Amino acid sequence: MRDLERVTIDAEQARAVAHGVTFPAAVFAGANAGPGPFAVVGPEGELLAVYERRRAAVKPAVVLAPVEAT
Numbered sequence: 001m002r003d004l005e006r007v008t009i010d011a012e013q014a015r016a017v018a019h020g021v022t023f024p025a026a027v028f029a030g031a032n033a034g035p036g037p038f039a040v041v042g043p044e045g046e047l048l049a050v051y052e053r054r055r056a057a058v059k060p061a062v063v064l065a066p067v068e069a070t
Contacts, residue, residue: 004036004038004039004050005036005037006039006041007028007038007039007040007041008041008042008043009041009043009048010043011042013027014042014043017040017048017049017060017063018048018063018066020049020060020063021060022057022058022059022060023051023057023058024056024057024058025053025055025056025058027058028053028058036051036052036053037051038050038051038052038058047064048063048064049062049063049064050062
């Protein structure tokens with residue numbers, strides 16, 4: 001995952017990523033993201049998902065389950 005382009009998102013986008021939402025490609029374009037795939041990182045620095053560019057959208061390839069506090 002370290003070699004993937006990193007895109008950091010805010011808390012609202014992180015909730016959408018947790019549900020596997022597809023975003024318009026323009027959402028990641030603001031982060032100077034290239035062709036992908038992208039390591040999508042939340043506001044706390046945690047890896048949330050890996051997204052891939054598909055035409056005019058970015059779609060999840062893998063969404064990681066949140067770690068539950070014990």
